[in-house]
Amino acid sequence: MSEVRFLLDDAVVELRDVDPTGTLLDLLRYRLRRIGTKEGCAEGDCGACTVLVGTLDDQDQVHWRAVNACILFLPMLDGKALLTVESLGKPGALHPAQRAMVDHHGSQCGFCTPGFVMSLYGRSIGACGTKGKSVGDVLAGNLCRCTGYGSILAAAEAIPAGERDDHATVVALTGLRRTETLSGRYADPLSGSIRHWHRPLSTDDLAELLTAHPDARLIAGATDVGLWVTKQHRVLETMIFVGDVADLATMNETDDGLRMGAGLRYVDAAEPLGRLHPDLGELVRRIGGPQVRNAGTIGGNIANGSPIGDTPPALIALGATLTLRCGDERRTLPLEDYFIAYGHQDRQPGEFVESLFVPRPTSTTRIAITKLSKRFDSDISAVLGAFAIDLDGDTVRSARLAFGGMAATPKRATNAEQALVGQPWSEATFEAAAMALHDDFKPLTDVRGSSGYRLTVAANLLRRMWLAGTGETVSVLELADV
Numbered sequence: 001m002s003e004v005r006f007l008l009d010d011a012v013v014e015l016r017d018v019d020p021t022g023t024l025l026d027l028l029r030y031r032l033r034r035i036g037t038k039e040g041c042a043e044g045d046c047g048a049c050t051v052l053v054g055t056l057d058d059q060d061q062v063h064w065r066a067v068n069a070c071i072l073f074l075p076m077l078d079g080k081a082l083l084t085v086e087s088l089g090k091p092g093a094l095h096p097a098q099r100a101m102v103d104h105h106g107s108q109c110g111f112c113t114p115g116f117v118m119s120l121y122g123r124s125i126g127a128c129g130t131k132g133k134s135v136g137d138v139l140a141g142n143l144c145r146c147t148g149y150g151s152i153l154a155a156a157e158a159i160p161a162g163e164r165d166d167h168a169t170v171v172a173l174t175g176l177r178r179t180e181t182l183s184g185r186y187a188d189p190l191s192g193s194i195r196h197w198h199r200p201l202s203t204d205d206l207a208e209l210l211t212a213h214p215d216a217r218l219i220a221g222a223t224d225v226g227l228w229v230t231k232q233h234r235v236l237e238t239m240i241f242v243g244d245v246a247d248l249a250t251m252n253e254t255d256d257g258l259r260m261g262a263g264l265r266y267v268d269a270a271e272p273l274g275r276l277h278p279d280l281g282e283l284v285r286r287i288g289g290p291q292v293r294n295a296g297t298i299g300g301n302i303a304n305g306s307p308i309g310d311t312p313p314a315l316i317a318l319g320a321t322l323t324l325r326c327g328d329e330r331r332t333l334p335l336e337d338y339f340i341a342y343g344h345q346d347r348q349p350g351e352f353v354e355s356l357f358v359p360r361p362t363s364t365t366r367i368a369i370t371k372l373s374k375r376f377d378s379d380i381s382a383v384l385g386a387f388a389i390d391l392d393g394d395t396v397r398s399a400r401l402a403f404g405g406m407a408a409t410p411k412r413a414t415n416a417e418q419a420l421v422g423q424p425w426s427e428a429t430f431e432a433a434a435m436a437l438h439d440d441f442k443p444l445t446d447v448r449g450s451s452g453y454r455l456t457v458a459a460n461l462l463r464r465m466w467l468a469g470t471g472e473t474v475s476v477l478e479l480a481d482v
Helices: 024-031 096-103 113-124 150-158 167-176 203-212 225-230 266-276 278-285 298-303 311-317 414-420 427-440 451-469
Strands: 004-008 011-015 050-056 062-068 081-083 182-187 194-199 217-219 238-241 251-253 257-261 321-326 329-334 339-341 351-359 365-372 383-392 395-404
Touching: 004 167, 050 113, 050 167, 062 081, 062 113, 062 167, 081 167, 096 113, 096 150, 113 150, 203 238, 203 321, 203 351, 251 266, 257 266, 257 298, 266 278, 278 311, 278 365, 298 311, 298 351, 311 365, 311 383, 311 395, 365 451, 383 451, 395 414, 395 427, 414 427, 427 451
Parallel strands: 004 081, 194 238, 217 238
Antiparallel strands: 004 011, 050 062, 050 081, 182 194, 251 257, 257 351, 321 329, 321 351, 365 383, 383 395
16 A cells, blocks of 8 residues: 555545655645645745644544644655644634734734744644743744744733644544555656655564665654755655654663663653753753654664764763664664764664663763754754763762764764863863863864864863853853853
8 A cells, every 4th residue: 555644634635656755845835735834944944834743642642743844755644634724714713823923913924924823823732842831942943034023922922722622633543543564656757766665663564674675765754854855856766764663762761761762753852861861851952943853853863873963972971872673683882883984874784773772870970961053943053062970079980071063973082081080070170171172073164163163162161061060150152262
């Protein structure tokens, strides 16, 4: 079977001959004529294409989450429910989220308004990642270029909260449930290329598929691969969508630490990671906007091997280990050993990242994790420093210092670590470690920062950790001061 089936306003939509790299945004605008959903950036950054996708769990509850339609591939929608801005209002009557934007003058040109309305509607029904969050956090993935945010924030506060009646949605989604792998073949009429795609439901099925197709591209949230298609126009020949592999999204918290399946989304990992240490929770809060965190996964951020991925340096500093699987065989390695060189990871053909284990920090371990970027929300790191230093009294027993944005891979600062170990917890010790960073890294210069800037702020992050231990605070703006 290769039909992609989903609900749109509780009506079943069935798609045949599906292009696996066709986006939901294009489907909405060009085939379904739902033109309220806009394309602003085509990379999951501006939120103009925000829609709500609902997934049915084993307890017959629908979990709604705001996502970017511009980088959501069509096979990822199978078996799910979809709401667009047209789903909200009725003829002659605006939804309260729409009415609030009108009453508080939250729109000027109006291009971004449907995306804001969908994010605010999600907040009003308690969608994933919105409960207990400020309006600013909920709207961090929506950009407005002309109105200014004051009127939009006022509109958000005026929208009443209330539960959504999902009875009809539950019934319809139950009828769309699948019990076996969904596969498809697409012949591109323009290029003549043939694209094959699969959507397994278990890690056993995934392992079998990868054994048969070792060169297949794994796609979880598509927050990275989506841009390969929309921005780089790459042609992907064989794809395996892993977002519905249930046992890849598991999580187990124990006294020893936290084990997470590679398919666990950021939105679901944020709180347990924050319980390991608050800096980890704050770090996840700054990974993209809510729409990105509702789609992107812990394993995806690791598997793609980006030198500026946000989670790997922090997880390396905490001593995380990675489990990879090929067929029925598994192997475990320190996360830092997975990254070999730029674009080169220790993953063999047919092998996939299955899970990650993060040890629980001890009471004698001091931790500091800081992300530096040009803007606070929805931005890529220029430098990310993550430090875990274990003390024996006032002496440094061990140190793990990991950085992103400083080398071709996420990397530990071994010379700086050696400058700390066995030394007293003192300003002089941290100064020596800061200077040793010059022997650890020769960072590049790019649009996010010069080599000198990166070395300066990396050293200042270490000095900041020392000052924090004395009770003195240093703002992020001061970190670049020489």
